[in-house]
Amino acid sequence: MTERIRILFLSSNPWSTGRILVDEEAREVFERIQEGPYRERFELHVHTAVRPQDLQRLLLMHEPQIVHFCGHGTREKKIILGGERGRGKTLDPQGLTRLLALHRSHLRLVLLNACFTDEQARSIAAVVHYSIGANQAIGDKVSVAFAGAFYRALGFGKSVRYAFESATAELALTKIPRSRGMQLFVREGLSEKDPFPLGVQEACTMQMSFRSNI
Numbered sequence: 001m002t003e004r005i006r007i008l009f010l011s012s013n014p015w016s017t018g019r020i021l022v023d024e025e026a027r028e029v030f031e032r033i034q035e036g037p038y039r040e041r042f043e044l045h046v047h048t049a050v051r052p053q054d055l056q057r058l059l060l061m062h063e064p065q066i067v068h069f070c071g072h073g074t075r076e077k078k079i080i081l082g083g084e085r086g087r088g089k090t091l092d093p094q095g096l097t098r099l100l101a102l103h104r105s106h107l108r109l110v111l112l113n114a115c116f117t118d119e120q121a122r123s124i125a126a127v128v129h130y131s132i133g134a135n136q137a138i139g140d141k142v143s144v145a146f147a148g149a150f151y152r153a154l155g156f157g158k159s160v161r162y163a164f165e166s167a168t169a170e171l172a173l174t175k176i177p178r179s180r181g182m183q184l185f186v187r188e189g190l191s192e193k194d195p196f197p198l199g200v201q202e203a204c205t206m207q208m209s210f211r212s213n214i
Contacts, residue, residue, distance in 0.1 A: 004043045005197045007151075008064035010050045012071040012081045012088075022048065024140075025070045025113070028148040036155025038198060051082040052091060059103050065197065066109045067100070070143065073114040073134070080114075093120050101127035108196050109160055111150070113143045118183050125185035129196065130160045136181035145171055146182055157198050161186075 009029060011022035026046050033042050045062050047054070059067075072080040078090040097120070100107060109130040112121050121133025138146075149170040153163035164184040171180075 005041055005066065006043045006045065006062050006064040007066040007068060008058060008062050009044060009046045009068045009070065010055075010058070011046075011048050011069070012050045022070050025144050025147050028144050029068065029151045032148040032152035033155040035152055036157065038157045039155050041198065042155065049082050052089060055081075055096075055099060059099070059107075063103070063106050065106055066111070067107065068111045068147070069114060069117075070147075071114050073112070073116040073120075075116055077116050077119045079112065079117065079120060093123060096120065097123045097127060100124055104128060111147075113147055114138075118181075121183065122185050125187050127187075129187045129190055129194065131185045132164065133183055133185070134181040135183055138181050139176075141176050142171065142181075145174065145176060154197055159194065160184075160196060161192075 007029070009026055011026065013022050026048075030044055033039050033044070045064070047058055050058070069079065072088070074080060074090060076090075078093060079096065080088040080090055082089065100110060104127050107128050110121070110124050110128055110132070112124075112131070112133040115134055115137040117133035118135040119133070121131040124131040146167045149167035150163045153166040154160075158166065161184070164182075168180075168182060171182075
């Protein structure tokens with residue numbers, strides 16, 4: 001039986017940062033995947049208020065093929081997770097890349113749906129096949145719309161490259177402000193014909209249940 005694609009959805013919105021639509025983004029991912037005929041190939045695990053010390057445990061627990069981060073990034077190109085007493089705590093960029101590299105045997109895609117994450121995504125692409133980040137500030141509407149369009153395409157059996165182009169095209173059609181900041185990074189040497197996330201043609205015949213802990 002072909003293994004399901006596990007998506008680890010991580011969000012953090014400390015009270016010391018601006019309010020963002022983390023719950024809406026998680027629901028958008030869930031609902032858009034369900035629209036596609038390959039929805040039963042995906043398994044979504046949602047964890048909120050994530051702290052730096054939670055990352056290793058969650059990666060070990062779920063062994064995801066996809067890690068999706070919804071939250072904040074700083075102008076200094078660092079991701080913000082939860083800290084003590086509800087405050088934010090920035091992640092060391094090199095430390096995060098090193099952590100993700102430990103899970104490269106199963107991790108294929110990291111999507112950083114937060115402001116100013118392009119440099120972190122570029123670094124991650126050295127150890128993971130695909131990574132996506134933003135080279136500027138992005139708003140809630142952009143984050144939610146991009147995530148929905150991207151995962152809808154995956155649910156229809158499209159590749160990561162196609163899903164990224166589909167999502168950016170949809171943002172262009174809707175003319176949402178600040179919608180041109182998303183960037184896709186691909187590990188050097190990866191084939192243009194890489195079939196991830198579906199892998200093999202017979203995946204469409206698998207009878208599996210779609211699960212989510214939303």
